[in-house]
Amino acid sequence: MQQEIEWHTDRVTRTVYATDNSIYQLTPDRVGLPDDAAQIAASLRANFLLAEPKAIVARGGGTGTNGQSLTEATTVDLKRNMNRLVHVDVEAMTAVVQPGMVTAELNAELASHGLFWPPHTSTLNRATVGGMISTDAAGKGSLVYGRAHRHVERLVMLLDDGTEWIAEPVTEDEAERRANEPGRGGQLWRALLDMTIPEAANLGLPELARGFSGYGLDRLRVDGRVNPIALVCGAEGTLGILVEATISLSPIPELTRLVVASYDTFGDALEDAVVLRETGPIAIESFDETTLERGRSSPAWPALGAAIGDHHGAVLLLEYTGEAAEDVEGIMATIEATGRSIARREIEGAAEQSAIWKVRADAVGLLAKVSVGGPELSARPTAFVEDCAVPVAEMPSFIAGFRKTLDDAGLMYGMFGHADVGCVHVRPALDLTDPGQRELVAEVTQKVIDLVAKHGGLVWGEHGRGFRGAHIDQVLPPETVMLMRRVKSAFDPRDIFNPGKLYRPLDATSPLLDVDDPAMRGELDARVTLTVRREYDSAFACNGNGLCHHYSADEVMCPSYKATGDPALSPRGRVDLLRSWLSDKGGDPGFEDSLAANLHECLSCSACSGRCPVEVNVPELKSRFFDDYHTRNRRPLSHHLMSRFEEMAVFASRIPRLAGLGLKPAERLLGLADLPAPKGKRDTTLVKFTGQP
Structure with a gap:
């Protein structure tokens, strides 16, 4: 297996990773598709040696609503290849899983054991385990099951210099032993132990049913144990890159009752x-x-x-x-x-x-x-x-x-x-x-x-939190904010991981990004005239909800995405490309040709329009695009032949045996499959040529 991450810097890939389920659009300068943790570690080591290392943001399902995985620097997609269920221990009710695995897919595999992972968001059929850990997700059932951190046993993550570090609950003595180990991992344990953290009641955290999200200092040291999982769950990728998680599972409830109550x-x-x-x-x-x-x-x-x-x-x-x-x-x-x-x-x-x-x-x-x-x-x-x-x-x-x-x-x-x-x-x-x-x-x-x-x-x-982190001073006391920044400094002193969100390191001088600082989709869409936006309305209606990335083969949705797993071939990816093309129409012929090749792979099955909540209709958009595209580009021979298909079929019916010999070449030329054999009256064409009946 190659030791280098597969990097993409083409406009198509970068455009597809520029959006999520938020109002923002930030185009990364490159996108990485790692196969394993070793590739990520090697890339982090090389990046760390630079005088000015690049910012790096890990991405899961792209379902964040506040720009959590968006960046203009480096995006690392963990969903594409690092998406396996590694191991299930049914007796211990635990599982080891890679961060890119879709949560509903995980639960589908666990169902045969009568188990499931409790965090339950409405997007769990495309949201990944890593993303849900990073936001400390909850959703339906959290009154009983709580947030994701309650169901995490152990996290394997990579620090800024590529060092592998294990976050798990340990005794004070074990934490002290690890803090005395040489290297970056030992230094981090030492920094955590040296932090003086007030009692939870004195941190000034809001008293909510689900607790506070974003560096859980109130849970770091409890009952004589040190548990850095409390910090990493909800960190939104600002402390390191998660590469493996051991999660705790729960039995699937045997009896469920649902009551519907109506109100004026x-x-x-x-x-x-x-x-x-x-x-x-x-x-x-x-x-x-x-x-x-x-x-x-x-x-x-x-x-x-x-x-x-x-x-x-x-x-x-x-x-x-x-x-x-x-x-x-x-x-x-x-x-x-x-x-x-x-x-x-x-x-x-x-x-x-x-x-x-x-x-x-x-x-x-x-x-x-x-x-x-x-x-x-x-x-x-x-x-x-x-x-x-x-x-x-x-x-x-x-x-x-x-x-x-x-x-x-x-x-x-x-x-x-x-x-x-x-x-x-x-x-x-x-x-x-x-x-x-x-x-x-x-x-x-x-x-x-x-x-x-x-x-x-x-x-x-x-x-x-995403791009709402600038308001943290209105939520927490200054002393608690400084403690949070010490956590960021201990894990990521050079502000490499998802900078500008949650907290800055102690020695950083630039402020956190506010809600109106990053570029918004609408700002870029405004380059397109209102008339054109209405012609391509369903492309601009897409809000990035990502249902078209549904994991299940049984779900009626885009077959080209299901067959490849390539987000550029999903309805969301295609409309992002169309919006980008419309914003500078004719300005990049190479990109226009790439978009044409992409849309050529669409089967025009209309599964997207029937299942997408906002009814994105890629086949209709495809027709509009090609109608415009072929005013500047010559149509291929297959298009001209298809336009005369009925005439050709009538002619073929007159010489069915001879036409049958050309059936396979015709399929290749037209881009079709399983054409029916021509039928018609028996002809004597072959007899004339071969002398055989």
């Missing part, structure tokens, strides 16, 4: 959620009126529609397992006793439950289909304040204030999320091609941060 208003639903936590649910998920209305577009809607009928208000989904699942009557009585719910129904069938949860998983994508505005604006739901979390009891009043903030700004929005842990997902509709609308990103962010602080919460409650 979202406020009523949230008030009830505070009370219903006491009934022992594993999850309480919520839809507001707008999101529920969009849910009707989900292919899975009939199951939820059957449960709520013609209801157009808000809904809670309450899931129960174990003993709590055996007392559905008591749960129903409690819901009825609060007097807020207007209807309740238990969903018993596994298929119906699965379909309803699918509507919930589709919620963010379905909201993104909304487009509002006049002739000069096309606003779409946008991720930038989408994961605020507050103490559960504060949720109703916080949401009321949040709604007022967005209403005062004149923004359309929908709300949904994890009512059991005080986390709400909100995507206000903005047209980011408009400079005034882009300014609202920073304005609204600041107002929401102030509101969240008033309610004792955190603006990055679930999806990681």
Whole structure:
């Protein structure tokens, strides 16, 4: 196996890795596709020797909503090749996995053992284990299972100079022994042991159901053990590159009950959620009126529609397992006793439950289909304040204030999320091609941060911090921020890993990047005229949600991506390339030819438009592109022959035996397969040439 990472510096690859599920677009100067940890280590060693080392950012599924994996420097894709389940210990209920493995694929392989890895985000069918560890992900069920760090036993990571370092809980004595070892690893253990960390209560961290994300100092030294996993989980790749994880697994619940409760208003639903936590649910998920209305577009809607009928208000989904699942009557009585719910129904069938949860998983994508505005604006739901979390009891009043903030700004929005842990997902509709609308990103962010602080919460409650790190001084006391920076300095003193996010090293002078500092997609899309944007509307509608990167071969989605695993051949990759081409149309003939070759691989099956939440339609976009492309480029012979295919078929039917001899060459020439043999009246052509009947 080669010892050098496969590097790509072509425009196609760099463009595909310039976006994720956020509002930002940063084009890396190169993209690496490592096969193993040894290749990454070798590259890190070489980079470390440079007087000015390059910044390096690891990437998983590209599902981040705040630019976590975006950079203008070096991107290292861990999903493409480092995506295996290495080992499962069923008795110990642990597994060893590479960081690029998709979480749902992991759980599918574990299911035969009756086990699963609990962190459960709506994107788990394309989000990777490494990415979920890096953001300390949670999602549905976190009231019981907590965040990802609770399910991690051991992490193998590479430091800035390529040194392999193991993060795992050890005794104070073992930590001291490791700190006395020579080399970079020993130095890091020593730096961690030398840090004086106040009691958790004195760190000034927000008191939330899920805790604080981003260097868990409150969990570093607990009960006589030192556990650096607390720092690495939620570090968003700012401390090193994760190359292997040992994770702890849980039994798949044998009995699951789902209750659907309907409400006149979202406020009523949230008030009830505070009370219903006491009934022992594993999850309480919520839809507001707008999101529920969009849910009707989900292919899975009939199951939820059957449960709520013609209801157009808000809904809670309450899931129960174990003993709590055996007392559905008591749960129903409690819901009825609060007097807020207007209807309740238990969903018993596994298929119906699965379909309803699918509507919930589709919620963010379905909201993104909304487009509002006049002739000069096309606003779409946008991720930038989408994961605020507050103490559960504060949720109703916080949401009321949040709604007022967005209403005062004149923004359309929908709300949904994890009512059991005080986390709400909100995507206000903005047209980011408009400079005034882009300014609202920073304005609204600041107002929401102030509101969240008033309610004792955190603006990055679930999806990681990304480009929102500049506001950390408004969240934590100065002394705690300095401790966090000491952690960054101990791991990455030269600020190589994902710089500008979370924290800077102690001796760094440049500030953290703010929400309006990096280039936004809309800023680049504005180079394209409004008329052209509307002609290619579905390309500009793509928000990077990544459902087209679904891991399963059974999922109806782009076959060219499934066959190759190449993100450039996915619908998301193709529309990114189209948007780039439109932004400087004719300026790079080589890139235009590369895009033509890429789209030629599209089978025009339309799986994308049928499954993509925002209905990206690559076949339609492909037709528009080639219609334009062939005004400047000669069409191949196969196109001209295809345009006369009917005439040729009539002629072939007159000489079927002779035409049959040319069938295979015709398939190659036309780029087709399995052409039917010509049929017609028996002819005597071959007799004339060969003398044989």
